[in-house]
Amino acid sequence: MGGVRVLVGTRKGAFVLTSDERRGDWQVDGPHFAGWEVYHVAGSPVDPDRIWAAPSGGWFGQVIQRSQDGGRTWDPVGNDFSYASPAGEHQWYDGTLRPWEFTRVWHLEPSGTDADLLYAGIQDAAMFRSTDGGDSWAELRGLREHGSGPQWQPGAGGMCLHTILLDPRDNDRMTVAISAAGVFRTDDGGTSWRPINQGLLSDGIPSPAAQVGHCVHNLAMHPDRPDTLYMQKHWDVMRSDDGGEHWHEISGNLPSDFGFPIAVHAHEPETVYVVPITSDAHHFPPDGKLRVYRSRTGGDQWEPLTDGLPQENCYVDILRDAMAVDGLDQCGVYVGTTGGQVYGSADSGHSWAPIVRDLPPVLSVEVQTL
Amino acid sequence: MTAGAAPDVGRIRVVLPAHLRQLARCGREVTVEAEPTQRGVIDALEDRYPGLRGTLREPGTDRRRAFVRFYACEDDLSHEPPDAELPEAVRQGKEPFLIIGAMAGG
Numbered sequence: 001m002g003g004v005r006v007l008v009g010t011r012k013g014a015f016v017l018t019s020d021e022r023r024g025d026w027q028v029d030g031p032h033f034a035g036w037e038v039y040h041v042a043g044s045p046v047d048p049d050r051i052w053a054a055p056s057g058g059w060f061g062q063v064i065q066r067s068q069d070g071g072r073t074w075d076p077v078g079n080d081f082s083y084a085s086p087a088g089e090h091q092w093y094d095g096t097l098r099p100w101e102f103t104r105v106w107h108l109e110p111s112g113t114d115a116d117l118l119y120a121g122i123q124d125a126a127m128f129r130s131t132d133g134g135d136s137w138a139e140l141r142g143l144r145e146h147g148s149g150p151q152w153q154p155g156a157g158g159m160c161l162h163t164i165l166l167d168p169r170d171n172d173r174m175t176v177a178i179s180a181a182g183v184f185r186t187d188d189g190g191t192s193w194r195p196i197n198q199g200l201l202s203d204g205i206p207s208p209a210a211q212v213g214h215c216v217h218n219l220a221m222h223p224d225r226p227d228t229l230y231m232q233k234h235w236d237v238m239r240s241d242d243g244g245e246h247w248h249e250i251s252g253n254l255p256s257d258f259g260f261p262i263a264v265h266a267h268e269p270e271t272v273y274v275v276p277i278t279s280d281a282h283h284f285p286p287d288g289k290l291r292v293y294r295s296r297t298g299g300d301q302w303e304p305l306t307d308g309l310p311q312e313n314c315y316v317d318i319l320r321d322a323m324a325v326d327g328l329d330q331c332g333v334y335v336g337t338t339g340g341q342v343y344g345s346a347d348s349g350h351s352w353a354p355i356v357r358d359l360p361p362v363l364s365v366e367v368q369t370l
Numbered sequence: 371m372t373a374g375a376a377p378d379v380g381r382i383r384v385v386l387p388a389h390l391r392q393l394a395r396c397g398r399e400v401t402v403e404a405e406p407t408q409r410g411v412i413d414a415l416e417d418r419y420p421g422l423r424g425t426l427r428e429p430g431t432d433r434r435r436a437f438v439r440f441y442a443c444e445d446d447l448s449h450e451p452p453d454a455e456l457p458e459a460v461r462q463g464k465e466p467f468l469i470i471g472a473m474a475g476g
Contacts, residue, residue, distance in 0.1 A: 033393070034392055059435065059437040060435065061429075062424070063424065080424065082429060082430040
């Protein structure tokens, strides 16, 4: 069977959207975990029928659920994300120090080579690993214990580890992003970490030498070119060609370089997608027009993609984990909005159509190519 | 029951809130064989419905989650010690033990 399965996390449950390779007719299944906030749903590249979801809520905490049948049925797995050592303190919004405290899982990243291995990024920022398919979790404590923790501070959404990139060449190399600390990399499987934020300029910390404190919103990497990393920062779209050692700005002609998600075309490592948002004060698209912007030059030159997207009176947001691409020959691109729409393009972004229009606010979108 | 001994296991009726019924895939009320204490009832619930682990008590500390409340016989038992015996009517199955998500938000 060919086709795609789009995994959607929302404020009130998870949804599974499936289609054949034409991506014109969609089956919508859900809500799963109705009433729960589902920050992320992710499937194993090794065994696509194995999917994990991270429902959470203010009353009943965090649970993790695993499906073995492509999202039709779910069973609970481990949900103990206790820090591996005394939690330490980080900066609070007012500059005082506050103890690390687990709030929720933001992101799940299954391994590309081992169906039992996956990682979780959590709030307050830390990274966990499971080697048994999610049944149990252990913190990679070297990240939280890096030593710069007292300078980390929460972004508006909390102090979260929201992006995990696994290097397809080397299982020991992983890159993560934390709001608002920045980008960190390990080259020894998660034992030790170092910040890689040279070249980032952020309001309040204008020094390009500042090691931490940057509000990185999302990272993207093409598996064929893992040394090239793309970044949507709070403001600025950035690029690195040396695995994150140095960054330079590629915002170019974007109408706003504020935004949340960033994605790379499945077959073209120099084709990049962002969704400009007006500003940190106005979390909606400029001029009320939802435009995905595409660069086919690895940044700097951007073109608006508008066909099929609302071009008037549109005031939704696209959150950091709510854009994804599929791996079909004609690359599909998907975005979910805080208005509950999921838009899909089956032609690399040239034209778009809504898959669903009235879901709860969309928190995350992932795609499995079947 | 003799002084100092664990209370006898009994059939305890438990009413669950909607979010937890989703996870447990059960109806509004379930019956568990449990020691008639908060700890006994929650232990029994978690044994029968593993998906509820960590939802009523915080992993690691086993403290009741701040917005989880326990009621029975029109009394708020949330601040009772976890090993205190539940009311007689709950022990006899005449009244359910109510687990409730605290009112919050607008």
